[in-house]
Amino acid sequence: MASEKRTIDITAESTPVAAIELIEIERAELITKLSAVVPYVDSVTWAILWLADIEQLKSLASLPVGTIASTLNSPNPYIRLLLSWAGRARSMEDPEKNELPPSPPVSTIPQKRKAQSKEPIPRRSEKIRNRCIERDEYCAVTKKDEPVEVAHIYPFSMMGRPRTEQSTFWLVLSNFWQPERIEQWKKVVLGPEGTEVLENMLCLSADCHSLWDMARFALQPMELSEDKKVLKARFFWLPVAKYLKNIAITTRPSLPSDLKHIGRQTKLFNCETSTQICSGDIITMQTADPETHPLPSLELLGMQWVLTRVLGMSGAADIEPEEWDSDSEDSLAPGFSDRFAPYAPADTIIPDRSRPLRRNNKFSNENQPLSRSSTSRSPSKAAAMAPLEPPTERQASHP
Numbered sequence: 517m518a519s520e521k522r523t524i525d526i527t528a529e530s531t532p533v534a535a536i537e538l539i540e541i542e543r544a545e546l547i548t549k550l551s552a553v554v555p556y557v558d559s560v561t562w563a564i565l566w567l568a569d570i571e572q573l574k575s576l577a578s579l580p581v582g583t584i585a586s587t588l589n590s591p592n593p594y595i596r597l598l599l600s601w602a603g604r605a606r607s608m609e610d611p612e613k614n615e616l617p618p619s620p621p622v623s624t625i626p627q628k629r630k631a632q633s634k635e636p637i638p639r640r641s642e643k644i645r646n647r648c649i650e651r652d653e654y655c656a657v658t659k660k661d662e663p664v665e666v667a668h669i670y671p672f673s674m675m676g677r678p679r680t681e682q683s684t685f686w687l688v689l690s691n692f693w694q695p696e697r698i699e700q701w702k703k704v705v706l707g708p709e710g711t712e713v714l715e716n717m718l719c720l721s722a723d724c725h726s727l728w729d730m731a732r733f734a735l736q737p738m739e740l741s742e743d744k745k746v747l748k749a750r751f752f753w754l755p756v757a758k759y760l761k762n763i764a765i766t767t768r769p770s771l772p773s774d775l776k777h778i779g780r781q782t783k784l785f786n787c788e789t790s791t792q793i794c795s796g797d798i799i800t801m802q803t804a805d806p807e808t809h810p811l812p813s814l815e816l817l818g819m820q821w822v823l824t825r826v827l828g829m830s831g832a833a834d835i836e837p838e839e840w841d842s843d844s845e846d847s848l849a850p851g852f853s854d855r856f857a858p859y860a861p862a863d864t865i866i867p868d869r870s871r872p873l874r875r876n877n878k879f880s881n882e883n884q885p886l887s888r889s890s891t892s893r894s895p896s897k898a899a900a901m902a903p904l905e906p907p908t909e910r911q912a913s914h915p
Contacts, residue, residue: 534752535566537567538566538770543573546570551766557588558830560594560759563769565692567829568693569693572694596688597688598827598830647714647808647809648714656719669717669718670701670816686702689701701816704813714809717812731827732782737821738798744811745806747814748798748800748801752775756828757829776795
């Protein structure tokens with residue numbers, strides 16, 4: 517049976533757009549309807565709603581007023597979801613590098629043994645990593661040959677989290693994106709090998725990997741050739757934003773589609789053509805053998821495309837997990853659960869030009885080597901948000 521070309525339902529081939537969702541008339545109407553119930557939300561909830569599947573947004577808008585209010589006034593699950601996804605960019609513990617805590621002193625008093633349920637600790641696969649380098653040879657974005665790092669699309673750190681937390685992550689996603697789409701995402705990374713599959717990896721230069729971790733750009737998947745040897749995606753810069761505690765739900769986000777760089781002088785260059793990489797540029801990935809060295813999954817790239825934009829648009833990419841630490845206990849409500857949020861205006865999410873982009877607070881030029889990151893990153897609890905306030909804005913502070 518002849519193979520068919522696989523494509524993602526986008527208009528990227530003819531019209532490079534960083535967020536076509538933002539110009540959907542029906543979406544704006546639904547958000548206006550929701551604003552009659554909850555006029556202000558935090559920027560994470562806002563960004564999620566603006567990029568959610570339209571069908572899920574319709575479902576939310578059709579709920580009773582009380583349910584809509586409780587959903588939009590409970591941003592903690594969304595923040596937790598984003599911080600989990602940002603495991604690549606935050607100080608999350610690498611389960612593979614964790615050391616066991618010291619053994620407690622032996623007590624002379626007889627004690628009952630407590631049953632301990634230990635979940636298997638995920639391990640990085642050196643074999644798959646090497647095969648990824650064999651397949652890509654160069655950075656997928658810049659075509660630079662060294663130093664090259666292997667990046668995960670679905671974060672490796674997620675596999676070390678408790679199963680209940682992983683289940684919550686997928687449950688929250690299902691409130692905003694259609695179940696069929698969620699199942700496609702899960703299928704790739706919830707198999708026996710977890711995140712350690714070639715479909716979940718791609719090679720990036722050190723600087724490019726840093727920017728990827730920090731949600732400074734996203735890749736919009738386009739198509740996979742019939743022979744599965746060529747994959748195309750579009751590159752889009754994501755402006756640096758600040759997290760906002762309160763933002764008008766009816767504020768339309770702004771995500772430029774023609775950026776040549778971000779920050780002051782953060783740029784990337786194609787080493788094959790010696791040209792600057794700009795928003796809308798097509799990135800091509802190839803493999804000589806799709807059976808032994810398959811290309812990244814279109815579905816996972818689609819997941820990355822959605823969540824990385826949410827991370828960047830909301831300003832959550834630069835929020836430290838410690839800022840959300842709280843003694844409050846957040847639980848998922850049954851059924852539709854409590855989450856959803858409208859969007860915010862372009863002039864509300866303010867690009868932060870005052871501080872440099874960072875990975876360990878330092879970036880090197882694309883032509884200079886940057887040491888591979890083996891920094892462990894630690895998870896955190898989401899903090900309880902204060903009740904909705906008038907349209908006062910509190911921008912998160914940065915260390």
